[in-house]
Amino acid sequence: MAAIIHERLQKYTPKTLEEEEDALKEILQEIILCGLSDAGFFKEAIFQGGTSLRIFYNLARYSEDLDFILKKPNPDFKWQPYFEAIEDVCKQYGIEPEVLDKSRVGHSIQKMLLKDNSIVKLLNLSFRHHAKQKLTIKLEIDINPPSDSGSEIKFLDFPLASEVEVQDLPSNFAGKSHALLCRNYVKGRDWYDFLWYVARDIPLNFAYLSNAINQQGIWANQDITVTPAWYIQALEEKIISIDWQKAADDVAPFLNGNDRKSLNLWGIPFFLDRIQKLKDNLI
Numbered sequence: 001m002a003a004i005i006h007e008r009l010q011k012y013t014p015k016t017l018e019e020e021e022d023a024l025k026e027i028l029q030e031i032i033l034c035g036l037s038d039a040g041f042f043k044e045a046i047f048q049g050g051t052s053l054r055i056f057y058n059l060a061r062y063s064e065d066l067d068f069i070l071k072k073p074n075p076d077f078k079w080q081p082y083f084e085a086i087e088d089v090c091k092q093y094g095i096e097p098e099v100l101d102k103s104r105v106g107h108s109i110q111k112m113l114l115k116d117n118s119i120v121k122l123l124n125l126s127f128r129h130h131a132k133q134k135l136t137i138k139l140e141i142d143i144n145p146p147s148d149s150g151s152e153i154k155f156l157d158f159p160l161a162s163e164v165e166v167q168d169l170p171s172n173f174a175g176k177s178h179a180l181l182c183r184n185y186v187k188g189r190d191w192y193d194f195l196w197y198v199a200r201d202i203p204l205n206f207a208y209l210s211n212a213i214n215q216q217g218i219w220a221n222q223d224i225t226v227t228p229a230w231y232i233q234a235l236e237e238k239i240i241s242i243d244w245q246k247a248a249d250d251v252a253p254f255l256n257g258n259d260r261k262s263l264n265l266w267g268i269p270f271f272l273d274r275i276q277k278l279k280d281n282l283i
Contacts, residue, residue: 002093002122002123004093005027005093005094005119005122005159006123008027008158008159009023009027009123012026019256021135022062024119024120024135025062025064025135025137026054026055027158028095028097028114028116028119028135028137029051029055029137030055030156030158030159031089031090031093031095032066032086032089032090032114032137032139033047033055033066033156033164034089034156034158034159034162035082035085035086035087035088035089035090036082036085036086037156037162037164038085038089038162039081039082039084039085039086041082041085042164042165044071044072045068045069045070045071045141045165046069046070046071046149046165046166046167047066047067047068047164047166047167048067048068048069048166048167048171048175049063049065049066049067049167049172049175050063050065050067050189050193051064051065051066051067052067052166052167052172053172053193053196055156056154056164056166057169059193059196060196060255060256061189061192061193061251061254061255062254062255063189063254064137065137065138065139065140066137066138066139066140067139067140067141068140068141068142069141069142069145069149069167070141070143070145071151073143073144073145074143075143075144077110077141077143078110079101079103079110079112079139079141083099083101083112086099086114087099089159090116092159093159094118094122095116095118095119095122096116096118097114097115097116097118098114098115098116099112099113099114100112100113100114100115108142108143108144109142109143110140110141110143111139111140112138112140113136113137113138113139114136114137114139115134115135115136116134116135116137117133117134117135119135120135146208146211146212146215147208147211148205148207148208148211149167149168149171149175149205149208150167150168150170150171150205150208151165151167151168151171152165152166152168153165153166154166168205169197169202170202170204170208171205171208173197173202173203173204173205174204174205174206174208174209174212175208175209175212176190176193176194176197177194177209177231177235178209178212178213178216180194180235180238181213181217181234181235181238182217182218182219186242186243186246186247186250187247187250188247188248188250188251188252188266189251189254191247191251191266191271192251192254192255194274195274198274198277198278201281203281204231206226206228206231209226210224210226213226228279228282228283229283232278232279232282232283235278236272236275239268239271239272239275240268244266244268244271245266247266248263248266
């Protein structure tokens with residue numbers, strides 16, 4: 001089984017410690033998704049966020065976490081039933097992770113952590129800090145998600161053929177837009193993903209965005225119907241307020257050398273230009 005993982009790692013052709021570590025995390029992410037699929041997790045949940053874009057839609061940047069939403073709100077959701085499925089599929093490949101439930105009663109986001117350094121030992125990797133540093137994968141699920149998300153079925157090829165239900169791109173774009181507008185700190189990865197959506201002319205699920213805006217954030221409970229014009233104005237105001245060097249510094253570690261060059265463009269004029277392209281598509 002180690003040979004299968006080693007072969008998978010070689011497809012990434014990592015050139016640095018950081019690239020190898022990112023590749024190993026992504027291999028673990030796919031193994032986790034396989035275990036969740038086998039346990040029937042996607043009968044009640046949908047995979048969303050940057051890692052879903054990376055694995056199923058060829059987003060260039062690496063992503064650390066696995067994010068999910070329930071198809072229907074369920075305050076009684078527990079990660080515990082899925083621990084064994086994840087551990088079992090990992091053990092099939094010689095991996096022995098530590099799985100920790102980090103959920104908190106009364107919170108809409110329930111968290112789980114998987115920590116592992118057995119994959120490094122299994123592959124006999126020699127980069128200097130591997131022996132001490134565990135790879136960490138965080139899983140988060142929204143147990144009270146906004147309504148009106150769309151989804152579609154995708155399939156993993158590694159480690160086994162597995163079915164995964166993922167949030168469709170217009171809904172994922174809407175979720176990302178909610179983060180762009182409502183997050184109270186700068187996360188350059190959000191804006192990198194925004195550029196990815198705009199470059200591909202991805203439409204936006206305004207119903208889902210409206211529900212998210214009214215459920216959580218600075219406009220919560222204001223009964224706002226998000227229109228294209230409202231959305232564009234809110235984005236323009238946000239763009240003007242951002243420290244773009246700080247945003248670029250956040251996303252840089254998740255990009256390869258060629259993609260990092262594009263960060264030199266990041267600033268108010270560049271993003272306002274991208275907003276104009278978005279406006280032409282939406283209005």
